[in-house]
Amino acid sequence: MTHDHDMTLVLSRVTARFADEKKNSIPTLKDISFSLPKGSFVSIIGPSGAGKSTLMRIILGLMQPSSGEIIRNFKRPAMVFQNYALFPWLSALDNVAFGLRMDGAGRHERERVAREKLREVGLAHLENRFPAALSGGQRQRVGLARALAISPDLLIMDEPFSNLDTITSEALKSDLLKIWRSYGMTILMVNHLIPDAIELSDQILVMGAHPGRIEKVLSVDLTRPRDTRAATFFKQVDILTEDIRRTLE
Amino acid sequence: MVHSLAHAPTPAWHRIHAVRHKRAWLIMTGVVVIAAILIALGFFGMVTWGVLGSAIFHTTYRLVLAYFIALALGVTIALLVGWSPLGDYFFPVFDVLQNLPSFALIPLFIYFLGYTNQMIIFFAVSSIVWPILFAVLTAIKSAHNDLNDAATIFGARGWKRIPFYLTPLSYPAILTGSIVGIAIGWESVIGAEIITDIAGFGAFIKGADVTGISQGAIAGMIAILVIVFVVNRLVWAPLLAESAKRYAE
Known part of the structure; x- marks a missing residue:
């Protein structure tokens, strides 16, 4: 049994709304609930408009949610930005x-x-x-x-590889894994490439859009270090990609 | 690992700048040579150089003083307004104020400060301050969200945000606002001198026109042209080039 103090972050039923041009209240995030175990590497995958960046900003306290509860068991968050x-x-x-x-x-x-x-x-x-x-x-x-x-103690990464070429992003991923292992911090990464998420993460949160919500939490059952050229890795990518595709359909 | 210089100024960039720089100096050299020939031919024989020199000195020092006061005032107000969560309420107020035609307010300055040096300086401040203030405010308000978030996450909060984030962020805007402000400042100082007849270049050209010695006005204009050019090439151009290079995306 896990307790909240084993978690770096716990979100329960977090909802965020914003007012559109006609002052209508539009939900960007709806009933988001998940938790990040200490020292874990968790990825978020979802289509555009799923509110991933809004979620990151709420976690970091840069935005207030409209409702819901957030337990932040971290003292020093940091962020790596897409741009x-x-x-x-x-x-x-x-x-x-x-x-x-x-x-x-x-x-x-x-x-x-x-x-x-x-x-x-x-x-x-x-x-x-x-x-x-x-x-x-x-x-x-x-x-x-x-x-x-x-x-x-919590590193948030917002699509850190999306502006990089393949060779550079491969090198950075390998460095990131080494750093994560040596620092032992919790990492929450927004990613749009399923194989990257599988290669790096313990868990993948699949978000749906309009409004942004958690559709599924997938565990990656591959031992580390992960060989991205092994048959088991490809098989896992196939299974999870199909699962994510069906979830988001 | 990639070691390329992705965004450094290219040789073509350096060539274009070198050509522009050379062309500007050529034009100015031409102006100076023509002026020297006219002096040699006795065209400016009627000009009292001492009076002209003193007039230009008075105008220039009023402008320089007014600029530094406007710079301090404009940047301080813009930073405080940009920093404050209530800053958005001030925008419409400034918008109305900056639209007031400054020369329509000159009676007000004369009423409070009389026909004095201070009146001209503060009148000029009232014109120079707006382009600086708006340039800085716009730079702060249009800063990329990620950059704002990075500053907050890495600790530039509260009062620290002003010296460590907002001020350096505004540097290119301070430069462009200053250049526009000084151009407007010349007009304000010379215009106020013409209206009030207080010793300076404005009063000098007004006097030259009345006494029919138009060579004095021409000599004065050439002198101001040279001052503006030299300041532009030796102060603003290098600062702008450095800022463009450093703040490039």
Whole structure:
């Protein structure tokens, strides 16, 4: 039996509404209930308009739900954005150190940690570059290093691979898994590729749209490390893809 | 790992900028050479250079002072309004205020400050402040949601949001607002000097016209043209180029 304190996050019957141009109240999320076990890697999959980004913002406290209950057993959330959201006026090093600076860490300490995180994501040699002079993959790595620098206990990732080419996203996925294992944090990732979700996650939340709701919670029963070229992996992808397709039909 | 420079200025970008820079200096050199030839030919024989120099000095220092006051005022108000959750209520008020024709208000400035230097400076402030204020406010209001969320998640909350997020975010807008503001400022200072006859370039060209020494007005215009050009090329152009490079998407 699991208890709430074993969970990083518990949502029960969370509903969010927004007012359209005619001031009608439109539900964007309806009765969302799920929980994230501590240290788990959970993916959310769903069509456009399912309210995935709204859900992320509610979890992070950037938006208030209209109703429902949220138990947040995390202290330091961090986020990696689809569009990187790096501060263009700061170098890679200063972007990574930003959260520590806001926490009041001294220059020496925050730069030491930022350099260490840049090294972990393989960008130590680019610490003085500004975001405009980095490729998409490099920017996403800086975004990941910025998140890791504040030692998060919950890392939320909003389609982190969608703007990257295949080779870059494969490399980043492999680094992400290593980082997740070594940090032991909980990861909640919005993803639109089912094989990626299966490769990375313990659980997949399937969301439907209009209004956004959880249609199904799928467990990924593959042992780690997962070999994405193994027959068992392909079989699991087939089964879950079919399941998700039927769910969303 | 990918090491490409995805968004750095290309050689073509550098070439275009170099050509523009060279062309601008060529035009200005032409103006200066023509002015020098006219001086050598005695065209400006009737001009009292000391009086003209003093007039331009008075106008320029009033403009510079007015600009710095307007900059401090405009940026501070825009940052506070952009930061405040009540900021949206101020927008319509500013919109009405900035639409008031500034010269229609000059009697008000004369009433409170008399025919003084301060009157011209504060009158100019009232015109320069709007483009700066609106440029900064627009930059803050149109910032990408992800960037706003990143600032919040990584700790730029409360008062910290102003120096660590909103101010650097507004930097390109401060530059463009300043350039427009200074152009309007020249008009305000010179116009106010013409109306009030207070010593300055406005009063000088008004006097030159009355006494029929139009060469004085022509010499003054060339001098102002050179000042505006030099400030543009040595101050604004490099700042704009740097900002465009750094803040590129």
